[in-house]
Amino acid sequence: MLKPRWYKVINDLFGNKTRTLLIVLSMAVGLFAIGIILSARTILSEGLASSFAAIQPSSGTVRTLEPFDEDFLQAVRSMPEVQEADARRNISARVEVAPGEWKNITLFVIADYNDIRVNKVTSESGAWPPPEREILIERAALPVLGSNVGDVVRIKMPSDTQREMRIAGLAYDPAQLPAQFDSTPYGYISFKTLEWLGEPYGFNELQVIATHPEDKVWAQHVVNLVKDRAERSGYTIPLSMTAEPGQLPMDDILQGLLLLMGSLGILSLFLSVFLVINTVSALLAQQKRQIAVMKAIGGGSLQILGMYLVMVISYGILALLIAIPLGTLGARALSQMLATMFNFNLGTMEIPPQTMLTQIVIGLVLPVLASLFPFLVNLRISAAEAMSAYTIGKGRFGRNWIDRLLSGPNLWFTRKLSIRPLLLSIRNTFRSKGRLALTLITLTLASATFVSVFNVRSSLSSTVDDMIEWFNFDIMLTFDRSYRADKIQQEALNVPGITQTDVWIQLPARMVRSDGSESGMMYMFAPRIGDDALIRSPAISEGRWLIPEDDNAVVVPSALLQDEPELGLGKEIVLKIYGKEQSFRIVGTFVGSSFAAMIFADYDYLTQATNRVGEADALLVTTRAHDAASVEAESKALEEHFERMGLRVSMISTLPRERADAEAIFDAIVALLLVMAILLALVGGLGLMGTMSINVLERTREIGVLRAIGAPNRGVAQVFILEGITIGLLSWCMGSLLAIPMTQGLNAALGGATMGTPLTYSYSLPGLWLWLVVVLLLSAVASFIPARNASRLTVREVLAYE
């Protein structure tokens, strides 16, 4: 048999099911949010690391212009600095995705699919290795291709040979940038198939693992050694890259996402903390009279405190029983969604013990701490005061400046208006200021986070706008080799619908550091500078864009300055171009990611410096109509025209496609942000509902008094709904202000992780209005339901309510 006091605890818990449900749900939703974020973060980080380790990632890649054979591969393997090396053929081809509509595709040809030593590709489903005259598609690339396993696709090789191949299965190749991010699918074929496609045997891509792959500087050195070896063997090296140790291609974006999740996790944590404090203090306020009665019949403070601690711990346990399994399910679903998006396999789906521990600490310890403060405050109040204060005289309205501000003389303009319920609601809102402060803190945090999430989404969109705003053209054609600039421009203008043309040259370069070491491969773009140029200034984060008077000026991505500390605005950068070192001056930095290092220089200067005056590698054109369909049609017409003229186009980009690709990179972040926004709306909303409902329950007697003096049920409900709406509106106002610095912080963190510079700040008004609607609806519903329930009781029952 239990002691009577524990019966009170049990009966309080299960006797008032609505209250218990509200408290438990309020706590559970906060704990759920923490669980889902922290667990997903850990599952993703671990999955990423284990997936990456499983493929034997390369330290770097060296590509040759001329094909090489196994002998050269063996020679590289025998280098003492090289732990392992492997080779494959990498071919840019075209694939027909719809009748007459072609898309770029990267084909990989591997000698022995069952003995890949570096950047392992494995079978996902279907045939393995790729059968002769058939193709395997990377699993993430299938949606980009719009085909299914078993379908037949038409492939066009650079030599114009066209062949139809059946998709015999799916491969899994996490070392590649997931296809949806640059809209380029990957295919895997055998060397026999390559022969059938009319291409000669041979590799053109070396992938090496350095002896100390975790040391990036060493890895870079080894890649340079391999490159030098290849060059000494007579191969031309158009590209060599050093990978970030332990990182998948989209690591920057993923790290940004994980950082965002971490930030939101901390915010959810704060939110949950306030939600728990709020809920527990509301509960204690509601139990004030009973506590006083227990004191009156001899209950000691510690005894009564013990009872309430057990009660709040029980609420915590119930909340954890809901939050932990749901958080686990949610975290797994979210992790799976992101892993699919970033194309890697999750290792363990185990929920990390520290996440559960965090949830348990917040769910159990926090309510205990939260209940201590109001309980200690309660102890200072005499039992007599607590028992009398519980009735309609609750709160001490009228004692301070806020109350006086809301009193009669200052609201003279309301005298002739019929808004008594509104005045009562506003004054009621400020009656219990401690409770109001707690509710407002919780809701303001929820509001600010929700609005900030929408702001980050809007900032991402603005950043994409900034990133492509400087492209004043509609189509860009890249050629297999250089052509005379005036010739390709004239040919383009012969195609109907083309209104303006421009050219640039692009060449690979490597930065040479002061210690003589070389950076990874960079692309140097030299557009023409001037008023009629089709390349405007990209979004400049520091310094300025190029001007016609510039000689050796360059503009570099902001992320490069972070990666290379010796660089800076106004400082010199030494670039190795065609084997020759040349010095340039950094005049500006643009908002740019570090995963595609581009350096801009002046066309006239660079063509002179490299003895390529009058040449062009890429043609830029504007079209008469700028909609996606027209631009695509023009690009098709241009491609056909240049083919007829014998000019070999290797790649065509259109601005609508570029925008879609850029947005696709941020799609994952936007999707996650939306999930978070919904979660936060739920946390904030339930918190508000819980608090408002407890507020109304606490004032059930007051409802009786209002009805006793003749207030109709609707009038009573109106008073409480307006009070809820007042609180909702206050939190919305404060949250919308707090969202400004919060967004700046998130933008700086996310932009810093992905691009080395904060995202372009944008305040999302739709997000602000959406949250206003959500808050108003929740406030009204949260106040209405308990007020309506209370109004269904008879006046006698209500006045006797306990």
Next chain:
Amino acid sequence: MIEQNIHSNTREARCKAAVRTGETHPLIDVRNVVKIYNSLAGSVTALQGIDLQVYAGEFLVVTGKSGSGKTTLVNMVTGLDRSTSGEIWVAGSPLHNFSMEKAAKLRGKTMGVVFQSFELLPTLTVLQNVMLPMDFARRYSLREQRQRAMQLLEQVDIAEHARKLPTALSGGQQQRLAVARAMANDPTILVADEPTGSLDSATATAVIDLFVDLVRQGRTILLVTHDKDVAKRGSRTVTLADGEVIGVEEREGTHA
């Protein structure tokens, strides 16, 4: 109509009560107690230097009009509230010097309190409501608590409702339950604040009969009421007005 034999609260009157009960020291000794409430409207003096002694075995009734300071006096005597100045001695203990916590323990041991609105705990059964003060006082084993609670419920004639929740009882039954709860730790003093204020006259009479029985069994009762008929049942009636004692009426024994 009872004859209003008003005396001042003099040492003589106190001595008479002491001689009658055979006690020389009062169980409750209120000495020059002042209670001032501060509010926005200004300060209100609820008790203006009250002196009052209650001796063992007495059935003292404090009466007066609404706002005279009756409930404030009960709150002072039971330690539910603190006085602004003055001394309150209960069973030889200086209650005025006690912390809220110590006052609660003293109540648990020596005092039972009955309120006008019963103040029963709604989520505990009738039996558990009576057992709770014993649980807090840690005075009896769980088995003894149960047995004693049942005896007390039998004493107040509601034993058959032991397993019900208080809301299932009538007003009179709830007040009987409140009395049983007040008796739980076998206190020497029972303080009742308007115990019949929420009851009809027949039920009120029954509840007062219960108090009279308890006095006969040797309890000391301090009862606050504004009901003149109830006031007549006490062995001594003290009348308050504006926070001051304005009269004392003595009777021979309690009135059954």
